[in-house]
Amino acid sequence: MTTPSDPSLNVIMSERGHLVNLAYRLLGSLSEAEDVVQETYARWYAMSRRQQEEIEVPGAWLTKVAGRICLDLLRSARVRRERYVGDWIPEPLPERTEPTGDPADRVTLDESVNMAFLVVLESMTPAERVAFVLHDVFRYSFAEVAGIVGRTPAACRRLASSARRRIRDARPPLTTAARQAGVVREFKRAWEARDIEALVGLLDPDATVVTDSGGLVDAVPGPIEGGERIARHAVDLLGRAPGMAILECSVNGRPGLLVRLDGVTVTVMAFEVADDRITRVWGVRNPDKLKPWTKEYERRLTFPGAVSSDQ
Numbered sequence: 565m566t567t568p569s570d571p572s573l574n575v576i577m578s579e580r581g582h583l584v585n586l587a588y589r590l591l592g593s594l595s596e597a598e599d600v601v602q603e604t605y606a607r608w609y610a611m612s613r614r615q616q617e618e619i620e621v622p623g624a625w626l627t628k629v630a631g632r633i634c635l636d637l638l639r640s641a642r643v644r645r646e647r648y649v650g651d652w653i654p655e656p657l658p659e660r661t662e663p664t665g666d667p668a669d670r671v672t673l674d675e676s677v678n679m680a681f682l683v684v685l686e687s688m689t690p691a692e693r694v695a696f697v698l699h700d701v702f703r704y705s706f707a708e709v710a711g712i713v714g715r716t717p718a719a720c721r722r723l724a725s726s727a728r729r730r731i732r733d734a735r736p737p738l739t740t741a742a743r744q745a746g747v748v749r750e751f752k753r754a755w756e757a758r759d760i761e762a763l764v765g766l767l768d769p770d771a772t773v774v775t776d777s778g779g780l781v782d783a784v785p786g787p788i789e790g791g792e793r794i795a796r797h798a799v800d801l802l803g804r805a806p807g808m809a810i811l812e813c814s815v816n817g818r819p820g821l822l823v824r825l826d827g828v829t830v831t832v833m834a835f836e837v838a839d840d841r842i843t844r845v846w847g848v849r850n851p852d853k854l855k856p857w858t859k860e861y862e863r864r865l866t867f868p869g870a871v872s873s874d875q
Contacts, residue, residue, distance in 0.1 A: 576622055583627070584597055587630055589682075590635075590638065593654065593853075604633065607629055631694060635712070648778065649778060651775065652686075653683070653847075655853045656815050657817075677817060679815060684734045684735060685697070694709070736843065741818060747842060748819045750762075764791050769791050771790065772789050772845070773797070774787045774844075775847040777850055778853070809825070816834060834848075
């Protein structure tokens with residue numbers, strides 16, 4: 565039986581952060597990623613001490629198991645999301661600004677977790693997504709990927725290549741975080757001022773807003789398309805909720821907005837910006853996906869440059 569004094573415990577547990585980061589990118593859900601990591605460790609400790617010692621590289625074993633669990637979940641998720649009420653958007657992550665909690669439970673916020681990237685990953689087949697993330701993001705060889713996906717290295721190479729084409733075809737040129745922050749800040753100011761003309765000027769004529777409520781709270785069914793329609797809808801929302809506070813924040817490592825009503829976080833908004841105009845907005849309203857944001861505010865954390873609309 566493994567005990568806290570067992571030196572192998574530190575070796576095994578040091579992989580936790582890597583596994584959380586891998587599983588979140590594969591699943592787009594922090595809660596599911598944490599469940600995957602827990603199940604992976606449960607399978608490790610279900611083995612006898614002798615079986616554990618026969619594994620030459622425990623980290624590789626843990627990654628292989630976690631990857632296979634994620635692959636199975638992705639396959640079942642395609643069925644579950646067909647029954648999901650409304651649009652499904654990956655779970656947004658806040659940027660923690662204090663060293664609270666276990667660092668191993670945090671997801672590294674880089675370009676491989678920005679919302680636009682995760683949304684494209686959602687369009688891939690489970691095998692494409694796993695092959696691409698493992699090889700292109702985490703730099704595993706195709707031989708290693710093959711052991712997880714259950715296909716030949718050549719087949720995994722083709723899967724990753726197909727995934728890259730999806731990324732290339734779906735994503736506009738990346739806007740720097742500083743430029744996106746400026747556009748999002750101007751959008752916030754125009755929204756608070758209920759300035760429809762200014763909002764339309766910041767939105768691409770073909771901009772789209774997609775909202776994920778999970779059927780648990782009110783939301784406009786289907787996407788809202790067109791800059792003017794989006795602007796008028798935003799102003800209408802503010803008029804119907806005079807106590808609404810809008811704050812700048814970091815969403816998956818990119819500038820976004822957070823909406824609070826009567827002290828409760830009700831929406832997290834992620835943006836895609838191209839040529840200094842907003843092309844896509846993802847609004848997450850599903851309360852189950854906003855739990856990490858609630859926890860951050862309970863700790864009284866603030867985001868850099870965060871300004872409430874009622875200040």
